[in-house]
Amino acid sequence: MTDVKIERALLSVSDKTGLVELGQALADHGVELMSTGGTAAALREAGLDVRDISDVTGFPEMMDGRVKTLHPKVHGGLLAMRDNDEHLAAMKEHEIGAIDLVVVNLYPFTDTVFRDADRAEIIENIDIGGPSMIRSAAKNHAHVAVVTDPGDYEQLISTLADNDGKTGHDFRKKLAEKAFSATATYDAMIASWFSFADQGEAFPEILQVPLKRGDALRYGENPHQMGAIYLPYAPGNVGVAKAEQLQGKELSYNNYNDADAAYELICEFPVNGAACAIIKHANPCGVAVGLDPLSAYREALACDSVSAFGGIVALNQTLDGATAEAITEIFTEVVLAPAADDDAKAIFAKKKKLRLMLTGELPPANRGGMTMKTISGGVLLQTRDFGEVGAVDLKTVTEREPTQRELADCLFAWKVAKHVKSNAIVYAKDGVTAGIGAGQMNRLESARIAAWKARDAADRAGWDEARTKGAAVASDAFFPFADGLMAAVEAGATAVIQPGGSIRDEEVIAAANEAGLAMVFTGMRHFRH
Numbered sequence: 001m002t003d004v005k006i007e008r009a010l011l012s013v014s015d016k017t018g019l020v021e022l023g024q025a026l027a028d029h030g031v032e033l034m035s036t037g038g039t040a041a042a043l044r045e046a047g048l049d050v051r052d053i054s055d056v057t058g059f060p061e062m063m064d065g066r067v068k069t070l071h072p073k074v075h076g077g078l079l080a081m082r083d084n085d086e087h088l089a090a091m092k093e094h095e096i097g098a099i100d101l102v103v104v105n106l107y108p109f110t111d112t113v114f115r116d117a118d119r120a121e122i123i124e125n126i127d128i129g130g131p132s133m134i135r136s137a138a139k140n141h142a143h144v145a146v147v148t149d150p151g152d153y154e155q156l157i158s159t160l161a162d163n164d165g166k167t168g169h170d171f172r173k174k175l176a177e178k179a180f181s182a183t184a185t186y187d188a189m190i191a192s193w194f195s196f197a198d199q200g201e202a203f204p205e206i207l208q209v210p211l212k213r214g215d216a217l218r219y220g221e222n223p224h225q226m227g228a229i230y231l232p233y234a235p236g237n238v239g240v241a242k243a244e245q246l247q248g249k250e251l252s253y254n255n256y257n258d259a260d261a262a263y264e265l266i267c268e269f270p271v272n273g274a275a276c277a278i279i280k281h282a283n284p285c286g287v288a289v290g291l292d293p294l295s296a297y298r299e300a301l302a303c304d305s306v307s308a309f310g311g312i313v314a315l316n317q318t319l320d321g322a323t324a325e326a327i328t329e330i331f332t333e334v335v336l337a338p339a340a341d342d343d344a345k346a347i348f349a350k351k352k353k354l355r356l357m358l359t360g361e362l363p364p365a366n367r368g369g370m371t372m373k374t375i376s377g378g379v380l381l382q383t384r385d386f387g388e389v390g391a392v393d394l395k396t397v398t399e400r401e402p403t404q405r406e407l408a409d410c411l412f413a414w415k416v417a418k419h420v421k422s423n424a425i426v427y428a429k430d431g432v433t434a435g436i437g438a439g440q441m442n443r444l445e446s447a448r449i450a451a452w453k454a455r456d457a458a459d460r461a462g463w464d465e466a467r468t469k470g471a472a473v474a475s476d477a478f479f480p481f482a483d484g485l486m487a488a489v490e491a492g493a494t495a496v497i498q499p500g501g502s503i504r505d506e507e508v509i510a511a512a513n514e515a516g517l518a519m520v521f522t523g524m525r526h527f528r529h
Contacts (some may be wrong), residue, residue: 001061001170001393002169003163003166003167003168003515004033004082004100004102004143004144004145004166004167004172005031005100005159005164005165005166005193006100006145006165006166006167007030007031007032007098007100007456008031008034008077008097008098008099008101009026009031009032009033009034009099009100009101009102009103009416010034010035010074010077010099010101010102010103010104010133011023011033011034011035011043011076011102011103011135012035012036012053012103012104012106012129012130013039013103013104013105013150013294013310014105014106014107014108014478015105015108015150016038016039016042017150018150018153018154019039019042019043019150020042020043020046020048021128021153021157021496022103022153023043023046023048023050023154024048024449025157025160025161026101026160027048027049029160029165029166030377031100031165032049033049033050033051034050034051034052034056035050035052035053036053036100037049037051038082040052040053041166041288042329045492047072047203048342050317053074054374054501056073056074056097057391059167070094072094072478073094073095073096073097074099074133075133075136075404076090076094076096076133076365077090077091077096077097077098077099077186078102078136078137078140078144079136079139079140079252080096080098080143080424081140081142081143082098082143083143087430087439089368090385098143099144100139100143100144100145100167100409101144101145101146101147101167102133102134102137102144102145102147102408103120103132103137103146103147103148103153104133104147104148105148105149105150105182106127106130106131106134106145106148106183106186107124107125107126107127107128107130107181108125109125109126109127109186109189109202110189110226110233110234110235110472111235111302112125112196113189113193114234115234116250117447117468119198121160121274122193122264122317126190127186130184131183131187132348134148134179134182134183135179135180135183137179138175138176138179138180139176139255141169141172141175141176141300142169142172144172144232145172145175146172146179147173147175148175148178148179149178149181149182152175152178154254154433155171157211157382157514158391159171160184165281168218169388171380172470175184185209185212185233187208188208189208189210189233189234191204191206191208192193192208192209192210192365195208201483202227202383203381203483207379207381208349209372209510210232210233211216211231211232211233212230212231212232212233213228213229213230213231214228214229214231214241215228215229215251215332216228216231216251216261217229217250217251217252217256218250218252219252219253220224220253221253221254221296225253227252227253229241229256237478238363238456239263239278239359239361240256240259240336240357240359241256241261243259243263243336243358243359243360244357244358244360245355245356245357245359246340246345246356246357246358247345247348247349247352247355247356248334248346248352248354248355248356249353249355255312255333255355257282257355258279258280258281258311258334259279259280259314259334259336260283260313260335261279261283261360261419262278262279262284262310262312262313262334262336263277263314263336263359264316264365264419264507265277265284265287265310265314265416265419266314266315266316266336266362267316267362267363267364267365268415268416268418268419269289269415271316271317271338271362272351273289273290274289274291274292274315274316274317275287275289275290275294275296275315275316275317276286276288276290276293276297276300276313276314276315276316277313277314278303278304278307278308278311278312278314279311279312279313279314280307280308280310280312282419282421282438283436283438284406284416284436285304285307285308285311285422285431285434285436286299286300286302286303286304286305286308286433286436287299287303288300288302288431288433289412289431289432290431292317292320292323293317293318293319293320293323294320294322294323294326295313296315297313297315297323297326297327297342297403299431299432300432300433301330302432302457302461303329303432303433303435303436303454303467304436304457304458305460306460308330308332309314309330309331310331310332311332311333312331312332312333312334312335312336313327313332313334313335313336314335314336314337315335315336315337315338316336316338316362317338318337318338318340318341319322319335319338319339319356320339320340320341320343320460321339321341321343321344321346321347322352323344324343324344324347324348326341328347328348328350328419332354333354333355334354334355334356334357335348335354335355335356335357336357336359337356337357337358337359338358338359338360338361338362339358339360339376340356340358352380365386365388365463366386366387366388367386368383368384368386369383369384370382370383370384371383371384371385371405385418385526385528386482387418387524387526389411389414389522389523389524390411391407391411393523394407394410394497394520394521394522395500395520395521395523396518396519396520397505397509397512397519397520397521398502398513398517398518398519399513400513400516400517400518401518402472402495402518402520405430405497406472406494406518407520408431409428409429409431409471410472410474410495410496410497410520411497412428412431412472413426413427413428413433413473413474413497414426414470414526415523416433416436416474416495417441417475417526418427418476418526418528419528420438420439420528421438421462421528421529422438422439422476422477422527422528422529423437423439423440423441423442423443423445423446423448423475423477424436424437424438424439424467424474424475424476424477424528425437425443425447425449425450425473425474425475425476425488426444426450426474426485427450427454427467427468427471427472427473427475427488427493427526428436428471428473429467429468429470429471429472429489432467433467434450434457434467434468434471435449435450435451435452435453435454435466435467436465437449437450437452437453437458442484443475443477443479444481444483446484446486446489447473447475447484447485447487447488447491449506450473450491451466451467451468451487451488451490451491454466454467454468454491455468455484465492466491466492466501468488468491468492468493469492470493470494471489471491471492471493471494471495472493472496472497473488473491473493473495473496473497474493474496474497474498475489475497475498475499475525476499476500476525476527476528477498477499477525477526477527478498478500478501478502478505478508478525479502479504480496480502480504480509481504481507481508482504482507482508482510484509485508485511485512485515485517486511486515489515489517493517494516494517494518495517495518495519495520496512496517496518496519497519497520497522498519498520498521498522499521499522499523499524499525499526500521500522500523501521501523
């Protein structure tokens with residue numbers, strides 16, 4: 001494949017960023033500029049000579065601009081193979097001039113959707129001529145260069161400058177790949193809007209998920225695996241992937257996964273009170289609410305300071321200097337917070353490897369959306385677990401009603417249990433987790449592990465007793481037998497919150513009554529796999 005001299009270019013862009021500079025560079029190489037509507041006006045205003053596309057086709061723009069470039073004199077000039085005699089003869093017979101470069105970006109469909117435009121305006125921002133020209137030029141990349149991203153103008157300009165106004169085949173091939181990705185993404189966004197927003201389909205027959213690669217990661221979960229992070233094209237998304245990394249090493253695959261678990265958990269706690277969550281391997285090892293971020297952090301750490309080593313810390317309020325100082329007392333991989341003050345930034349700056357991620361305002365935990373998980377040969381899609389319960393949703397099933405303190409601890413433990421891998425057991429007292437049992441194959445073992453961790457924490461701290469004494473215990477799903485409940489009784493729990501719904505509920509309730517427990521049912525479970 002040979003280099004191609006750019007002699008004639010067609011420019012038609014919605015995003016005018018860098019347009020004039022590109023037009024000037026092309027003109028300096030003696031390139032004839034053809035253009036449409038607003039693009040032509042912008043180039044002329046900059047003093048450049050531009051030929052209207054209507055002058056080329058012999059037809060005016062019509063139907064409110066819907067028809068302007070859909071013409072053989074445009075697509076013939078793009079699709080003609082310059083080394084094919086029949087194509088060359090057809091071009092001569094029909095007076096079709098070759099087009100060597102197409103610069104097109106598309107109507108702002110996605111931006112129009114996300115500024116809540118009405119349906120008619122959204123439909124008008126479905127580009128037809130643009131994708132057609134892009135696809136024609138990309139198909140014929142052996143002879144035509146196509147640029148769809150203003151970010152590529154600089155490379156195009158330097159290529160022409162270094163190569164006497166010519167483009168090379170490898171460069172055109174790369175541009176073609178990017179062009180087809182651009183039109184595929186554009187069509188996917190349109191299809192998604194029709195499915196989800198316009199038609200109200202939760203699970204369309206064909207799922208379109210346009211994603212753009214962000215950072216390439218050092219590796220995946222393990223060094224022998226490759227990894228990368230991809231970001232949604234849609235504006236307005238929040239979360240760890242969109243957080244600002246203020247300092248520290250690049251995040252790894254596992255860092256992102258754990259940071260996401262921390263982010264989702266901390267969103268459970270509105271910012272009218274300080275809260276802290278410490279995560280390790282996507283499970284919380286300590287969660288607490290407090291008067292300020294420092295007290296919340298210290299209480300969360302006390303739950304399991306061994307597991308917290310090398311973990312992720314998430315706060316629901318601005319990170320301050322005192323809290324930052326405390327966090328640096330042990331090795332921490334990532335800290336997430338809505339913001340950080342100057343004192344905190346200065347303290348963390350001394351820890352070059354520590355990643356500080358600023359998330360901005362936290363979204364509500366009950367926001368909508370979907371989660372996706374790949375399996376062998378397919379993908380599982382579900383709505384986010386935005387289920388919530390409050391005091392009014394609870395049903396007391398034991399003879400004893402919970403006290404106000406027990407009720408508050410039950411609801412706190414329930415929020416945390418929602419983010420613990422099943423089978424999940426969480427002990428909590430006074431807004432602090434006392435022990436967490438995660439990911440066991442039976443609920444009894446989770447209850448025992450959580451109690452064991454609480455005893456270890458008490459030994460390390462020098463407390464007289466484990467914090468499970470007088471605590472509430474949350475179970476993410478029902479107790480299938482009374483044994484798991486009795487393990488909680490042995491640990492000193494006085495109140496229980498669980499979904500209920502087991503065929504042995506009466507047996508479990510009877511055991512709770514005999515032990516003097518207060519137990520409430522939520523009617524909702526929170527499996528997390």
